[in-house]
Amino acid sequence: MDNTAAIGKIVAQAGLLVLLGPLVTGFIQKLKARLQCRQGASLWQPYRDLAKLLRKGTVQSDSASPFFRAIPVLVLAATVTTTVMLPVLWAPAGAARLPMGDAILLLALLALARFLCAIGALDAGGAFGGMGASREMTVGLLVEPAMMMAVFSVAVAGGTTDLVHLAARRGMLPALAWQAPDLLALFAMLVLALAETGRIPVDNPDTHLELTMLHEGMLLEHSGPGLACIVLATHTKQIVILTLVAALFFPLGLAEGSEPLEIALAGGALFAKLFALATFLGLVESSYAKLRFFRVPQFLGLGLVCAFLALALRIL
Amino acid sequence: MEVHKPSLRGAVWLAHLLILGGASAGATLALRVLIGGAGTLSLTLPRLFPFAEMSLSMDGLSAFFLLVVTLVTAAAALYGPSYLGAHAKAPLVQTFALGGFVACMAGVCCAGDGLTFLLAWEGMTLASYVLVIIDTRNEENTRAGLLYLVMAHAGTAALLVVFLTLSARGQGFDFAALRTAARTLQEPTRTVLFMLALVGFGAKAGVVPLHVWLPKAHPAAPSHASALMSGVMLKVALYGIFRLGFDILAPADGPLPASWGWTVLIVGTVSAVMGVLLALQQHDLKRLLAFHSVENVGIILIGAGLAMLLSRGRGAEPLAVLALAASLLHTLNHAAFKGLLFLGAGSVLSRTGVRNMEELGGLARRMPWTTWLFLLGAVAISALPPLNGFVSEWMTFQALLLGGAKLGGASGLLAGVAASMLALTGGLAAACFAKAFGVTFLGRPRSVHAEHATESPAPMIAGMLLLAGACVALGLLPGYAMRLLDGPTQELLGGLGPSAVVTARGPLVLSGNGAASGLEATSISVTAVAALLALLAAVAWVLRGWPRRAPRRLAPTWTCGMLPSSRFDYTATAFAKPLRLIFAAVYRPRRAIARETGPSPYVVRRLGYTGEVVDLAETMLYTRLKRWITATAQGIRAYSTGRIHGYIAFVLVTLVLALLFFARV
Numbered sequence: 019m020d021n022t023a024a025i026g027k028i029v030a031q032a033g034l035l036v037l038l039g040p041l042v043t044g045f046i047q048k049l050k051a052r053l054q055c056r057q058g059a060s061l062w063q064p065y066r067d068l069a070k071l072l073r074k075g076t077v078q079s080d081s082a083s084p085f086f087r088a089i090p091v092l093v094l095a096a097t098v099t100t101t102v103m104l105p106v107l108w109a110p111a112g113a114a115r116l117p118m119g120d121a122i123l124l125l126a127l128l129a130l131a132r133f134l135c136a137i138g139a140l141d142a143g144g145a146f147g148g149m150g151a152s153r154e155m156t157v158g159l160l161v162e163p164a165m166m167m168a169v170f171s172v173a174v175a176g177g178t179t180d181l182v183h184l185a186a187r188r189g190m191l192p193a194l195a196w197q198a199p200d201l202l203a204l205f206a207m208l209v210l211a212l213a214e215t216g217r218i219p220v221d222n223p224d225t226h227l228e229l230t231m232l233h234e235g236m237l238l239e240h241s242g243p244g245l246a247c248i249v250l251a252t253h254t255k256q257i258v259i260l261t262l263v264a265a266l267f268f269p270l271g272l273a274e275g276s277e278p279l280e281i282a283l284a285g286g287a288l289f290a291k292l293f294a295l296a297t298f299l300g301l302v303e304s305s306y307a308k309l310r311f312f313r314v315p316q317f318l319g320l321g322l323v324c325a326f327l328a329l330a331l332r333i334l
Numbered sequence: 335m336e337v338h339k340p341s342l343r344g345a346v347w348l349a350h351l352l353i354l355g356g357a358s359a360g361a362t363l364a365l366r367v368l369i370g371g372a373g374t375l376s377l378t379l380p381r382l383f384p385f386a387e388m389s390l391s392m393d394g395l396s397a398f399f400l401l402v403v404t405l406v407t408a409a410a411a412l413y414g415p416s417y418l419g420a421h422a423k424a425p426l427v428q429t430f431a432l433g434g435f436v437a438c439m440a441g442v443c444c445a446g447d448g449l450t451f452l453l454a455w456e457g458m459t460l461a462s463y464v465l466v467i468i469d470t471r472n473e474e475n476t477r478a479g480l481l482y483l484v485m486a487h488a489g490t491a492a493l494l495v496v497f498l499t500l501s502a503r504g505q506g507f508d509f510a511a512l513r514t515a516a517r518t519l520q521e522p523t524r525t526v527l528f529m530l531a532l533v534g535f536g537a538k539a540g541v542v543p544l545h546v547w548l549p550k551a552h553p554a555a556p557s558h559a560s561a562l563m564s565g566v567m568l569k570v571a572l573y574g575i576f577r578l579g580f581d582i583l584a585p586a587d588g589p590l591p592a593s594w595g596w597t598v599l600i601v602g603t604v605s606a607v608m609g610v611l612l613a614l615q616q617h618d619l620k621r622l623l624a625f626h627s628v629e630n631v632g633i634i635l636i637g638a639g640l641a642m643l644l645s646r647g648r649g650a651e652p653l654a655v656l657a658l659a660a661s662l663l664h665t666l667n668h669a670a671f672k673g674l675l676f677l678g679a680g681s682v683l684s685r686t687g688v689r690n691m692e693e694l695g696g697l698a699r700r701m702p703w704t705t706w707l708f709l710l711g712a713v714a715i716s717a718l719p720p721l722n723g724f725v726s727e728w729m730t731f732q733a734l735l736l737g738g739a740k741l742g743g744a745s746g747l748l749a750g751v752a753a754s755m756l757a758l759t760g761g762l763a764a765a766c767f768a769k770a771f772g773v774t775f776l777g778r779p780r781s782v783h784a785e786h787a788t789e790s791p792a793p794m795i796a797g798m799l800l801l802a803g804a805c806v807a808l809g810l811l812p813g814y815a816m817r818l819l820d821g822p823t824q825e826l827l828g829g830l831g832p833s834a835v836v837t838a839r840g841p842l843v844l845s846g847n848g849a850a851s852g853l854e855a856t857s858i859s860v861t862a863v864a865a866l867l868a869l870l871a872a873v874a875w876v877l878r879g880w881p882r883r884a885p886r887r888l889a890p891t892w893t894c895g896m897l898p899s900s901r902f903d904y905t906a907t908a909f910a911k912p913l914r915l916i917f918a919a920v921y922r923p924r925r926a927i928a929r930e931t932g933p934s935p936y937v938v939r940r941l942g943y944t945g946e947v948v949d950l951a952e953t954m955l956y957t958r959l960k961r962w963i964t965a966t967a968q969g970i971r972a973y974s975t976g977r978i979h980g981y982i983a984f985v986l987v988t989l990v991l992a993l994l995f996f997a998r999v
């Protein structure tokens with residue numbers, strides 16, 4: 019009984035994240051359009067795009083291997099799997115939870131998705147795919163350790179890397195017990211979130227110009243339902259990263275039980291957090307230019323240094 | 335080239351089957367000790383020397399390393415005969431060298447005294463040397479073999495000092511006597527001995543900066559021997575570090591000296607990062623894999639160093655157990671996936687004759703089994719879930735994080751730095767294997783060799799399947815592997831075994847135990863996550879075709895309107911270029927572009943590109959050392975006149991000086 023309820027909650031919040039993912043993208047696009055004094059597409063446009071892609075046929079490269087067809091599905095599965103590791107609406111404090119995964123597994127699954135995506139890009143045998151894969155793996159390997167350290171700096175204080183436990187423990191504290199390491203780690207996470215969600219100044223999600231694209235370059239050879247899977251994975255990854263930041267630093271309003279009021283409150287809190295973080299992404303994207311690729315390491319270095327300082331302050 | 339007679343091939347098969355039988359017997363014995371509760375097995379050998387008894391003994395640690403040896407040996411024995419094929423050079427010599435090599439490695443792991451240990455150690459070096467230089471047509475192999483021999487013997491010299499110092503004090507060579515002798519030593523002396531052992535074993539294990547021979551020698555051997563050298567021989571050297579550091583040289587009680595843990599942790603971190611950075615810039619598939627061995631030895635040493643820092647002598651320190659278990663598990667994991675990858679590379683090499691990945695490509699359709707098994711190994715070594723590489727790295731992360739918080743201060747900070755470097759290593763390894771796999775197996779074939787490649791014969795696939803099975807099983811059912819680690823960790827650290835610490839919540843759940851600091855453990859279940867991943871993939875696969883059965887058609891890859899050819903494929907050099915520029919301080923990249931123009935300078939006829947990166951250890955250390963040795967040798971030459979009475983005078987002077995010096999003592 020207890021387990022069934024727990025599984026039900028996990029499935030519910032994972033499903034909620036996957037469903038909300040495209041909406042966050044739609045919101046950021048809308049915000050950007052309004053800041054540019056345009057009307058912009060509807061908030062629901064990403065859903066329409068997905069529906070359109072799902073209905074289309076597939077054109078596949080004739081030099082790709084049989085594995086190429088499985089890649090979008092695996093990328094989507096790896097990304098969606100991360101959603102069960104996050105506290106979205108519920109964070110049962112101290113209760114024996116079904117052990118699924120922690121922050122390390124979450125980041126490793128995102129790395130798996132990236133690795134598979136890069137393999138798929140090299141499979142078709144075009145220069146764009148290889149270029150995109152090379153750049154995305156490069157950015158990824160710079161982001162991953164820094165993000166890991168930012169997570170560790172919070173985890174050292176909480177004594178666990180389990181995000182649900184971390185959120186539950188922090189959520190109980192009255193004033194969040196914010197300390198200097200938290201500020202540094204939050205700053206690092208915000209810098210890294212820009213890179214991990216593929217946004218300006220690191221990547222530009224709106225471009226298909228070969229000189230500037232990172233993530234999009236890897237997707238050129240995918241089409242139809244396969245592309246829909248990868249696009250959905252991209253939306254999901256974005257909301258997962260935002261929820262990760264929220265879970266680490268703003269674990270307020272998470273429900274413990276399943277009373278309607280509690281859940282409504284948790285839902286409101288979730289929307290507020292996502293709204294704030296998505297606004298941040300949209301504002302940064304509207305007010306900065308994309309960095310030259312070889313300037314990106316310096317930008318990410320900022321995140322790395324802050325994350326390291328946060329961890330060092332915690333340990334010392 | 336001559337084709338061997340069927341009788342010769344029969345003999346090669348028979349010898350390999352004997353090796354396989356020996357490996358199975360060894361594995362059975364090891365498992366009996368590890369989970370059958372057989373206690374310590376020992377065997378007295380016939381007395382070869384008047385001054386020492388020789389014996390074999392197998393406790394938990396020996397049994398665990400024997401298991402590692404036998405796992406890869408079994409795969410290599412299945413793989414070997416077909417790999418040697420009809421055209422190998424001196425196949426019987428290779429087979430016997432392989433058998434001797436494996437037997438000596440098992441001997442090192444099971445030695446009960448210092449003498450047996452050193453003899454087996456030396457045999458291991460010589461047998462593997464034969465395997466490195468067997469292909470004498472290649473001058474480079476001979477030079478790699480010489481470098482290997484020199485480095486290995488420099489290491490052995492350091493080990494001799496350690497063992498002779500201890501045996502002179504202990505009046506015997508057996509490990510019990512050595513242990514007693516070590517306890518009578520002062521701490522500084524013990525530390526000096528440990529550092530010497532670290533140098534001696536480190537030279538064999540390939541830790542930075544003693545790794546320069548490794549990427550040259552390992553690829554030179556036949557691929558199944560490379561798998562053994564990289565997957566197992568390095569582990570045998572690590573066995574030496576574990577045996578001496580935690581057991582023989584360790585103080586009777588109380589913690590290990592902090593300097594040991596610091597040194598091992600720093601050496602491990604540097605090896606991990608440097609190994610993978612250099613691996614990224616290699617185009618030779620086997621050389622790339624050899625550099626990854628340096629990286630993985632580093633990861634194993636990170637766990638070992640942390641366990642040294644955390645250990646409090648005889649008493650249960652769950653975090654030290656976690657760190658040591660992570661380190662030992664990674665030893666087994668690395669043997670499985672590195673063996674698999676080397677066998678995969680060998681499969682490519684034997685079907686195409688090419689090791690340079692720029693000339694490969696398009697093998698996924700021509701060699702499907704090799705391709706997908708190599709991909710499995712690539713995912714495992716990149717520490718990606720849900721395979722075994724992730725499990726041991728997760729445990730290392732937990733140990734570093736919780737251990738760092740517990741240690742605090744400078745040691746804690748060091749653990750934090752190691753954790754971040756480990757994360758960087760994981761990312762670099764993933765990039766490296768995306769490159770290695772993608773460029774070698776995907777895209778279009780870039781040479782005739784790759785174009786005409788066919789799948790390897792079944793015995794070779796069987797060898798790879800065995801190791802791939804181990805990778806999957808160790809990844810999905812890590813809790814069962816923990817039971818293998820109970821014996822070794824309890825012998826080295828005492829207290830609880832990892833099956834009590836790491837899998838406290840059931841065999842399928844891993845937990846990083848923070849109980850020591852009064853907190854609940856972090857638990858993950860790789861099994862559950864893998865099941866969820868598979869379920870979601872199946873659901874997505876079904877849903878993708880659900881809205882409308884839209885047509886699927888094939889078309890050429892988009893190449894901006896030009897005719898697609900293999901020249902459009904991204905090369906390994908290009909793939910690694912961003913990292914070459916970002917880490918230019920480490921690589922010191924050099925490139926030269928040769929431009930051949932026609933009558934007008936604007937018409938370019940040919941463009942030549944050569945680029946290279948350096949191994950800092952090689953240029954900063956070894957080139958200078960070589961220069962110094964050459965200069966010294968030149969200086970000595972002035973006195974080496976060739977006249978016999980001059981030499982007699984030197985001998986006499988040396989003798990008199992030696993007598994004066996030692997007569998005083």
